[in-house]
Amino acid sequence: MAENRLIQGRYRLLGTIGRGGMGEVWRARDESLGRQIAVKCLKPLGPRHEPSLLQVLRERFRREARVAAALQHRGITVVHDFGEDDGTLFLVMELLSGRNLSQLLDDNRRQPLPVPDVIEIAEQVTAALAYTHEQDIVHRDLKPANIVRTTDGTVKICDFGIARLNHDIGFTARLTGTGIAMGSPHYMSPEQIGAQAMDHRSDLYSLGCVLYELATGVPPFDLGDAWAVLVGHRDTAPAPPRTLRPDLPEAYEQIMLELLAKDPDDRPADADELAKRLADARRPHPAGPDVATVPDRRLPSWTQGITLGFPAGVARRPHQDTPAPAVTVLTDAWTDGDPEGAPAALTSPAPPDDRGAALAARLETGRALSRRGRCFEAHQVYAEVLTGLGRALGPDHPDTLSCRHHLALNLGRLGRLEDCLALTREVAEARERVLGAGHPDTLTTRFELAHVLGKLGDRAAALRTYQQVAAARGAALGPDHPDTLAARYETGLGLGRLGRDAEALALYRDLAADRARVQGCDAPDTLRARHGLAVSLGRLGRWREALAESGEVARARERALGPDHPDTLVSRRETAVALGWLGRWSDALERYRQVAGARERVLGAAHPETLASQGDLAQCLERLGRIEEAAAVQHRVAELRRERAARRR
Structure with a gap:
């Protein structure tokens, strides 16, 4: 296939989206309707392939078209057309804007997704499978690469290339008789591996594999070769997910393990039963809070309620841009209060009607959902509110921009950092144009822009932005304002990450003095600045001074936070490092x-x-x-x- 080719006089190929073993997918334009679509084309095979193989592949491709076109559900990719053009079979589908789950894991450096995200994906895929199975269709190749999360948070199942109608046994036998691999080893059910009778419960097993990987970062059988993986599915019990992800609620671990049962009879009977199980797991229980936010019970009491996610933007303590490795001496910030940090309400009165009041209430609902970690739901609420505000007030109204700011923060929590960066930059530019460069809301968004730049590895740009925000906040709010001090602290972290330790030392020394004067000597923020001072002294080889400073900070943190608090332990380790450099082993x-x-x-x-x-x-x-x-x-x-x-x- 070639770029700019016109398929059947209607579909203009614009660029490849992806390639696989059987075909390639193109972004295209429907010249008749003027809309963007996706076109999947079956790759032509060379002369060395048997004609019978080509016939089977063509039959499978037509099969996908017939199966997918018959399905109408928000959780399943829409198929618009099917045909053959100059010997090439093609399938016309809706163009999805988003990332498949495999890409999301790659974006997250193969680390587990947040628990609320796993739950949301599980619920949406289960709903789509319930519909599919009602149509007597089994997908048979459910895997992260075949599940897409779109930009509006909708999760869709794609690629019904080897789907099977339960009653169509002869067709399936012809396909599998070719020796072509049917399914993906990491996600295949035991009965699929053994060529045994299979039904909709095989898809439930594959879903269990997908959820296990999203929750832990690895498939249930992450072994060295395909055969070992298949044997694992057939013979080995998977490690309980909570051994790899302790914060995963027990109810969801139990659901995953039942989905991964070797015997189909030991799995949920169908997707409807699974949906009920998931709904019950989400509900608050008498023994405690919503299981989606249950903390790891091995941790001490002072950790309860602490959640991961985007840092505060105003008068809060932001997290570092990456998890600190074991040898790092600066810890993540411990936040309190409202993690969104941005203005607690709309920046100007809501539209003077019931619709405006409803939009304001919905925005607060979105923020509450985001605080609870239910980011997919929050995204849908923000998108709805943004549409309403844009119509009622216009795209550049301060209230509309406030909603876009929250939407950008939530994109970051969803792990969609590139989208978050683009939207944050747009909001910062719009707020500067509408409100002015020194307005607190403008600076709040620019602060978040610096954070996202750091998360994406552009540390130099992040540092420049933090420096600009610190200077602007100092001029607009005063040098002792909490927001100014927060931006100065992030500037110190940025200098340290770039190896500019002498500059970081001077900044931390001044910041520690200002924090002590404004907040007190034992305030956590003051001690954080002093810890940065101790680290900078050590990096400059001034170990006696570093030892004295880190020792004082460790004692103060023990008094204020307790002997086992992570910050206390980091400071205690820093004293040990200094003692070693001084020969006091x-x-x-x-x-x-x-x-x-x-x-x-x-x-x-x-x-x-x-x-x-x-x-x-x-x-x-x-x-x-x-x-x-x-x-x-x-x-x-x-x-x-x-x-x-x-x-x-």
Whole structure:
């Protein structure tokens, strides 16, 4: 196929979207209706292929067209047309704007998706499967790459290329008789692997594999080759998801394990039953809060209610742009209050009618959903409110821009960072045009812009933006305003990430003094600035000063936050690092033991931070010549790492 080719005198190919083993998908324009569509074309086969194989592939392709065109559900990709042009079979589908689940995991560096996202995807896919199975159709190749989450939050199943009508046994036998792989090894049910009788419950098994991977970051059987994966599906029980993802609510772990039952009779009877199970798991239970937000019960009481997500934008403490590795000495910020940080209400009165009041109430509903981690629902609410505000007030009205700001924040929480960056930049430019460069709302959005730039790895641009926001806030709000101080702190982090430690040292010294004067010497923000000061001293080789500063901060944090708080432990580790650089290894050993013991109590023996602390301990023992003790610690760490890897498999 070639770009700009006109299919059947109607569909203009504009550019490839993707390629697979059987075909390629093109973005195209329907010249008759003037709309953008997707065109899937069956790849022509070379002369070395058997004619019978070509016939089977053509039959399978036509099969997809007939099956998909018969399905009409919001959770299934719409098929508009089907035909053949100059020997090429093609399928015309709606053009989806979004990412498939495999791409979302790649965007998230193969880390697990937020629990609320997993739940939302599970519920939408289950609804689509319930409809599909009612039509007596089994998908048979359900996998992350065949499930797309669109920009409005809708989840759609795609690619019915090997779907089977339950009553059409002869057709399926002809297809499978060719030796062509039917399905994807990581997501195939045991009965599919064994060529046994299969029904809609095979799709439920595949859905269980998909949800397991979204929740843990790895498929249930993440083994070295396809055969080992297939044997795992057939013979091996999967590791319980909570061994890899402790914050996953137990109710959802149980649902996933039942979906992954080897015997179809042990799985939910059908997608309708699964939908009821998911709805029941989401409801608040007498024993505690909504299970979608139940905290990890191994963690101490001070962690309850702390959630991951986008940082505050105004007068809050933003998170760093990436999770801190074990050797990092600056910790993520611990936030409190409203995580959105932006203005608590619309920036100007709502439209003077019932519609305006309803839109304002809906916006608050969206913010509440986002705070609870129900970001897909929040996205739908924000989109609805934005449409209403745009019609009632216009695209550049401050209230419309406030809604767009919240929508951008929510895109970040959904992991759609590129979309978040584009929208945040648009809102910042519009707010500057409408409100002025120094308006607090403009600076709030620019603060978020800097954060997203950092998340996407453009640290130099992030630093420049933080510096600009800090200067503008100082001029507009005053040097002691909490928002100004927050921007200055982020500037210090940015300088450190770029290795500009002398500049970071000067900034943290001034910021710590200002924080102490405004908030008090033991305020968490003051101690955070002082910790940054200690780190910068160490990076500049001024270890005696670094030791004194980090020791004082550790003691103050223990008084204010408790001995096992992560910030306290990070400061205690920093004192151990300084002691080691000063040759005081015996004193360092005591601190390393304290940190390792506390992390094991709080996080568990196999947690990565605990293992990193044990590694610190082993290195310190080696420095003291206690080789056998160091070897014992290293052996234990290695065993725990092997056990952790085995559970992941």
